[in-house]
Amino acid sequence: MASSAPDRLTPRAREIVTAAREVxxxxxxxxxxxxxxxxxxGIRAPSLYKHFPDKDALEAAIISDGFxxxxxxxxxxxxxxxxxxxxxxxxxxxxxxxxxxxxxxxxDQELRRDLLVPGVEERAALPVYLAAGENADxxxxxxxxxxxxxxxxxxxxxxxxxxxxxxxxxxLRAFTAR
Amino acid sequence: MASSAPDRLTPRAREIVTAAREVxxxxxxxxxxxxxxxxxxGIRAPSLYKHFPDKDALEAAIISDGFxxxxxxxxxxxxxxxxxxxxxxxxxxxxxxxxxxxxxxxxDQELRRDLLVPGVEERAALPVYLAAGENADxxxxxxxxxxxxxxxxxxxxxxxxxxxxxxxxxxLRAFTAR
DNA sequence: GTCTATATCAAGATAGAC
DNA sequence: GTCTATCTTGATATAGAC
Numbered sequence: 001m002a003s004s005a006p007d008r009l010t011p012r013a014r015e016i017v018t019a020a021r022e023v024x025x026x027x028x029x030x031x032x033x034x035x036x037x038x039x040x041x042g043i044r045a046p047s048l049y050k051h052f053p054d055k056d057a058l059e060a061a062i063i064s065d066g067f068x069x070x071x072x073x074x075x076x077x078x079x080x081x082x083x084x085x086x087x088x089x090x091x092x093x094x095x096x097x098x099x100x101x102x103x104x105x106x107x108d109q110e111l112r113r114d115l116l117v118p119g120v121e122e123r124a125a126l127p128v129y130l131a132a133g134e135n136a137d138x139x140x141x142x143x144x145x146x147x148x149x150x151x152x153x154x155x156x157x158x159x160x161x162x163x164x165x166x167x168x169x170x171x172l173r174a175f176t177a178r
Numbered sequence: 179m180a181s182s183a184p185d186r187l188t189p190r191a192r193e194i195v196t197a198a199r200e201v202x203x204x205x206x207x208x209x210x211x212x213x214x215x216x217x218x219x220g221i222r223a224p225s226l227y228k229h230f231p232d233k234d235a236l237e238a239a240i241i242s243d244g245f246x247x248x249x250x251x252x253x254x255x256x257x258x259x260x261x262x263x264x265x266x267x268x269x270x271x272x273x274x275x276x277x278x279x280x281x282x283x284x285x286d287q288e289l290r291r292d293l294l295v296p297g298v299e300e301r302a303a304l305p306v307y308l309a310a311g312e313n314a315d316x317x318x319x320x321x322x323x324x325x326x327x328x329x330x331x332x333x334x335x336x337x338x339x340x341x342x343x344x345x346x347x348x349x350l351r352a353f354t355a356r
Numbered sequence: 357g358t359c360t361a362t363a364t365c366a367a368g369a370t371a372g373a374c
Numbered sequence: 375g376t377c378t379a380t381c382t383t384g385a386t387a388t389a390g391a392c
Binding site: 033034035045046049054055 | 366367368369370371
């Protein structure tokens with residue numbers, strides 16, 4: 001269930017984050033500019049600075065939302081009991097494919113942790129740790145596999161005829177064999 | 179041994195690629211601008227366009243070199259016989275750590291294959307395919323793991339205390355267990 | 357092979373009025 | 375909360391002279 005924590009943003013700041021998210025997802029990271037975000041709201045770029053100190057802060061708000069949404073997907077995976085690594089991998093891949101530009105913003109660069117809503121990154125990581133048998137090394141290795149597959153998929157690095165599903169299956173079988 | 183194929187570039191173009199590579203490796207991808215490359219050679223940016231049609235072509239020349247160097251590392255790994263996946267993983271990680279900005283240029287974005295020197299990507303991929311028992315799915319899964327680990331390492335995504343070595347070992351063991 | 361001059365475009369951000 | 379006007383910076387690329 002959506003536990004709906006109180007929003008840390010003012011109503012107008014929330015509208016700005018929503019607009020920024022729309023720009024990002026529909027036009028890509030390069031199009032995520034203060035001008036474009038403002039234009040989507042029918043205002044001018046300088047007005048945004050009354051609500052966010054700079055662009056980094058706005059991006060961090062998008063990323064914090066992304067981690068919460070990813071965590072919710074993880075927490076709803078393998079419904080009923082504890083999620084298995086295969087369930088989380090499916091949820092992870094689905095999230096990345098549904099929001100490719102958001103995924104890259106969240107994972108493919110240095111993370112300004114000092115600007116994030118506290119705890120959101122950890123919340124998204126916890127289900128993976130648990131599914132890996134509370135083995136941090138195994139959780140990190142599995143995460144790396146999923147991240148690598150996702151990025152290679154998103155950037156179109158596999159050859160045209162490649163069976164991406166089979167590569168996912170092969171990797172997951174390796175990580176879940178005992 | 180370095181079989182030294184004939185250079186496809188004119189001598190001056192080769193100097194430009196060398197300068198560009200130096201800018202990239204020492205200052206990062208954002209600093210890889212036509213102005214900065216020219217400045218390193220003591221000339222002006224417009225002069226570069228007599229040697230390369232545009233920036234994409236210059237980047238592609240850097241990337242082609244990178245694939246050749248990566249292939250050479252792979253071909254020299256596990257010296258003597260055929261390389262094992264663990265050997266290639268070590269070589270892969272070493273390459274990425276020695277040339278982090280080059281690595282990201284090569285792997286972390288869409289690849290302009292139409293601008294590459296033909297065959298260089300395939301040459302770097304072949305040793306991995308062979309080490310994976312000529313199983314393309316296994317080769318791709320192992321590559322994804324290595325790429326994911328590398329990117330998470332380069333972007334500083336693992337928590338401060340994380341034992342990255344152990345995560346590599348855990349993943350490699352998963353892929354090499356039978 | 358390199359130059360100057362320039363076109364074109366666009367980014368983040370600030371000052372100060374309303 | 376938004377505006378206009380502006381600053382500052384910097385990118386790729388072309389034209390045409392030397």
